[in-house]
Amino acid sequence: MKITSILSLAVALCVVSVNAAPVVDSKITVLKPTLATTIAKAKPTATKPKSETKAKSKATKTTTVAASKPTSTPTTTGTKAATTVKPPKTTTPAATPTQPAKPKDPCSELAAQGKNIDSILQFNTVRDCYRAQSFKKDIADKTLTSVENLLGNFYIFLDQAKEATSAPFKTPKVDLMAGLKKIRETKWKDDYDFNMALTYLTFSANDGHMAYRTTFGQPISLYAPVVNGVQNIRVFYADDTQKGVPKDSIIDCVVNTIDGVPALKAVQDFTDRTSAISKDPGVRLNDALASISWYNDWLIAPGGFSKRWECSSGAPRKLTVPWIVKPSENFLFNTFRDTATYWNVQCLAPLSPYDNSRQKNDSGRRYKENNEVGFRTNEAPGTTLFRERGFIQMPNGGKNGRNDAPQTISKATEVLITATTAFYKINKSDACVAVIASEEAANPRFDPSDYLQFIQGLEKLRDGGCKKLILDMTNNGGGAIDFAYFINLLLFPTAKPYFVEDLRSNAYIQGAAKAAIKQPSAVTVFDARGYVSLATNKVFKDDSMFTKGVSIKRGGTAQTYSQKNYFEYSWSFMPQAKNNTLPWKASDIAIVTNGFCGSACTMIATRFNIVHKVKTYAIGGIYKTPLSYFTFPGGFVMDNESIVADVKKLNYNAKNGPSKLVVRSSAKIAVGEIYATENSTIPLEYDTKYFTANVHLDQDLVSARNPDSIWLKIAADFKK
Helix, strand or coil: CCCCCCCCCCCCCCCCCCCCCCCEECCCEECCCCCCCCCCCCCCCCCCCCHHHHHHHHCCCCCCCCCCCCCCCCCCCCCCCCCCCCCCCCCCCCCCCCEEEECCHHHHHHHCCCCCCCCCEEEHHHHHHCCEEEEEEHHHHHHHHHHHHHHHHHCHHHHHHHHCCCCCCCCCCCHHHHHHEEEEEEECEHHHHHHHHHHHHCCCCCCCCCCCCCEEEECCECCCCCCCCCCEEEEEEEECCCCCCCCCCCCCCCEEEECCCEEEHHHHHHHHHHCCCCHHHHHHHHCCCCCCEECCEEEEEEECCCCCCCCCCCCCCCCEEEEEEEEECCCCCCCEEEEEEHHHHHHHHCCCCCCCCCCCCCCCCHCCCCCHHHHEEEHHHHHHHHHCCCCCCCCCCCCCCCCCCCCCCEEEEEEEECCEEEEEEEEECEEEEEEEECCCCCCCCCHHHHHHHHHHHHHHHHCCCCCEEEEEECCCCCHHHHCCCCCCCCCCCCEEEECEEEEEEECCHHHHHHCCCCCCCCCCCCHHHHHHCCCCCEECCCCCCCCCCEEEEECEEEEEEEEEECCCCCCCCCCHHHHHCCCCCHHHEEEEEECCCCCHHHHHHHHHHHCCCCCCEECCCCCCCCEEEECCEEEEEEEEEHHHHHHHHCCCCCCCCCCCCCCCCCEEEEEEEEEECCCCCCCCCCHHHHEECEEEECCCCCCCCHHHHHHHHHHHHHCC
């Protein structure tokens, strides 16, 4: 089962993340979707707490649930020895007593089943192997110490999280340090329960830069369109090659209940517990459900609740689909024999940080090692989560309707595809679209191609007669801050493209800043020379950004934060330098998202809206409820390993500093926080007055599968 949990800090593959298979009652269909899970090696998972899984198991008695005890229990067989003292010589000798059979080691079973990437694993075996990992207090204590030092010193929203956000995007206040203390004081049954406590604590902050959960692919994906003024859960996609899934078409079947709970409420409750991607429950609902996503092609993003069919007629029926467990590409085959060796191989952190257990937090060529802080930040966990769920190829094969397959986009013509963006000209219209999938552009000092190709795409739209520009940033999880700055300046060349930010500046960080300034150049996040002062608009020359910080009271506590700053930016290839300007004004531009526009994507969408008043559209979410057009703006994110490495470069050995995790885990946090304006006092992550899109569009049966139907609505709005 794939374990990916940020700041849940559990032992990957030492805990099982298993949800009870949902029973979906429909007017037309009663479904029990499969739980398709994958095995990974280094990332703890997110699963329902024990109390929740008990409730779920009661509703789904026929389904194995996470809280179940391992089924591999000892059995005893055999008979008593004969009691005759002197048996006759003709008597057959007494049978040798049969020894009780040894219980099967579930991890041995797992090793036997997991031979290669195509192996099918038994669900019970995976679960029992995870559950067999006992609670190890020494490991837990070291893990908690690492987490406490990471959060306590560096998490930018530690104190802000103690304050609840306002309606309609209300998030309860969270005292993370108190939560960690409670976890430390609790006697845990096993490693699984300990891990899940950490996982759910981090979820409670609803910060896509800090925590995310594992998703489990099911052959049935759901969505929540609004039809005739009513929103309900329907079947979006189904894989009829899986056992129990009917061959007759049931696309758009209405789902009435899940485990006896109204389906919409069941999905919302699930995603509110486990998404952690946004302060907005509507965005969390979108995160749980299937959507169409462009990522080098138009694909189905299955959503967090599951991993489609035309609705057939007839009486309701019940479908039972067995669980499917497959190893992922990261599963370490042929490396363990039993429970003990499983722990040593799959769970404990390696001696060297450079082996393949290191989580790939970047995207290869796009984040080359260099001394620029803006390019040294990690990929946001919310983005990683979205991608690790995988994608489902559009039905009937083909790519984007090529090879005679049905067209996803039929009302617009493709103009250019780049590494980050697909450009379209809407047919019979003067409007065009740039579908920005991410801001994962290579550092222009090494490779400016992503930047130049983005310019080329806009110029092609301009030269093709486009008068209106729609930026579709649905399912965009962010990327390089520098690329966000670049897009801001490209379309609004006379405005400031950056967001101001600050970092924590407690005693530990001030000490690190003093050590950093002694280095020949800025090579760590603690070096003020890597930032521009908002006050002077010049790069800091000393450590005063940190050592002469600002006291701010949040969550009832006064803490010191750095002076406000921003990252340097400059590009020699802007089209304006050649008088090759782009024609669109703010009133000619619109932005559409499904709320999952995070991190660097937020830095574009909110800059366009807040400063330039570009109209924003958000699609999906909860019917007749305001919906955010962005999420987890944070600032920039780093993982524990990177922070440890930064401190090591400084030879800085103060107490309570960051430390490597003793298990194969990864912890990420937002280190910097951005503000909506230079005068804002509340970080944008919690400044909810900016969240709501100008226009909330309901998802419907057509728009859910054809994004160009939304583009047409927005193009029509330009003419009003």
